[in-house]
Amino acid sequence: MQSQRLPTLEDVARVAGVSRATVSRVINGIRNVDPQLHELVWSAVDQTGYVPNKLARSLVTRRTGTVALVVSDSETHDDDPFMSRFFSDPYFGRVVGGLMSVLRPAGVQLALQMVGADGHKRLVGDLRNGQADGAVVLSLPAHDPLPGMLADNGIPAVLIGRPPEPVPISYVDLDNSAGAALAADRLAARGCTCPAVISGPPDVPASVDRISGFRHTMARHGHAWLPSASGNFTQESGAEAMRSLLSSHPAIDGVFVANDLMALGALLVLRDAGRRVPEDVAVIGFDDSSAALAARPALTTVRHPLEDMSAEAARLLLTRLDDPTTRVTSIIYEPTLVPRQTA
Amino acid sequence: MQSQRLPTLEDVARVAGVSRATVSRVINGIRNVDPQLHELVWSAVDQTGYVPNKLARSLVTRRTGTVALVVSDSETHDDDPFMSRFFSDPYFGRVVGGLMSVLRPAGVQLALQMVGADGHKRLVGDLRNGQADGAVVLSLPAHDPLPGMLADNGIPAVLIGRPPEPVPISYVDLDNSAGAALAADRLAARGCTCPAVISGPPDVPASVDRISGFRHTMARHGHAWLPSASGNFTQESGAEAMRSLLSSHPAIDGVFVANDLMALGALLVLRDAGRRVPEDVAVIGFDDSSAALAARPALTTVRHPLEDMSAEAARLLLTRLDDPTTRVTSIIYEPTLVPRQTA
DNA sequence: CGATGCTGGGAAAGCGCTCTCCAAGTCTCC
């Protein structure tokens, strides 16, 4: 309950018998300071229990040692279910974990910024004002204007997942198309004669790439057309899609699903419909989320090295902050197929 | 690329032809200002595109509009696997989601602070310095000194999960013991004659409470002693524990597992061992994580309203910030049994 | 009509820090 005023530089200076400037120099290790004074100052520091006030420091240095993790969901209006869906998906945690693995050793903090369409302007303003040194953007909605705004305002940023429209900002992404091709090849190799597909939201680039990649590869295997249904990345929507697929095309013997959660839903429906997996219908998901491993039968899926990608995003941002002239770049990760029991 | 200096209060004042003070008053809606000037100022604001600098503001008001989500893991040394495990568990995301559901509408930001044993002192200093207005603490290790330090320093904080040792800080928690009792009753009602238990780390209060709650209730059902094994909350460790249980006590016909992830592991082992679930062995998990629902057979588990709890934690913190005299309190949630297929 | 409140706006003092100047001291070198 010590609401005592915290010691400031001034106090330390007084105790050490030097000027504020000198204490500041010692603490920041800038310029040579007489070793004796150096010693003196440090002892005054821990005698007073001084801790630098980052706010004040940031105000003048224009550096905060913080990066923002911006989660952009343009359409949100408050209690929409989006948030709960998003956060309970392991996706979010994996990204945070990846970022932290790089940021933490670098002594950089992470601030979470959720922002809807209405908040874009304020967010950019805050960032320009130095709320954070840079931003890692997780942009969900298609046609999100945010990446463009960041670029226009010269805010150091890195995207996770390619932007819907080309924008001069670095990003890391997965070669979704290649991952889908892996799945297609696998299904083809199993001898599927009637492969189908369950896609995600049509405005999410990752989803679109997965589906089109799958189609292309399947086309090379002679399947000009594929039955398809779409969901919104939730397990329930995957189940729904599977049901509709099953009723419209009962002959289906293989299905590629745009993410694991939906694949899980599909699995349940297949099971309830009495189809054996993978004997009657093979299923391949996407992401290699922990749920894929836990499922029975264990889900064959496409691995998405999200932690590595996020870590790399953090690294890119950090270099960019270090040297603002760093070129905009993109790093595309290669997915791999994780063969388990469903295909 | 416009690295132009951002407009400041001063600029707005000049445009509006008033003093800085007046602009500040208008923007903060403090005191009556002549309606005409009011108008004038606002138009100057959006003519200049002014966005208040939060850093500067916080420096003087000593309020940041930010709360810290402190993840305390005392023993960490950098690349330890703890982080990845922690973040990929849906637990983290659910907490963030719950917090955000309250914080966001309140216009409060969340800053993530991971801190190891070495960082405690600095963290407290930073918080006292006003890095954040308060903290929500996710304290993993037992005997974490952090809650105590926060209390001693008068930092507004709320814990998620009860502190290992009594400390004058509000917290939200689940009645883990009651949840375990639910599981015990269920198992007993099924007629289990040889129930066993798989516990989590012995230094995690939640885990300890679950296990002891289970034991007590089972004792009331006449089971004085239970075969047990322990894991570390991961799926693999659950599998391991199940294996050892099975070999030492083949007669087991029911098992209570301290969390869902481990239960999933146990399920796999049982299946591989040719035991039917729930006919031969009934299994009950804890948490009602999404994985529980996805598992086949779907896992019977104890529901843990983590989102609600986190939201409440945020609410408690907010009230506390609003009125520092608010009494320390604790809110204990009642768990419910979610009967699915495994028991 | 002068004294008394009110009201609304400006001047200016900080919040805690960094960093540019500047001055004083120390060395070197012709």
Added chain:
DNA sequence: GGAGACTTGGAGAGCGCTTTCCCAGCATCG
């Protein structure tokens, strides 16, 4: 021995904002 180069510490000017204090103007009241 004195000019120049270099080192080291202090003064002080901000960073962008809030907020106290004060004063001018006006209505109210005895």
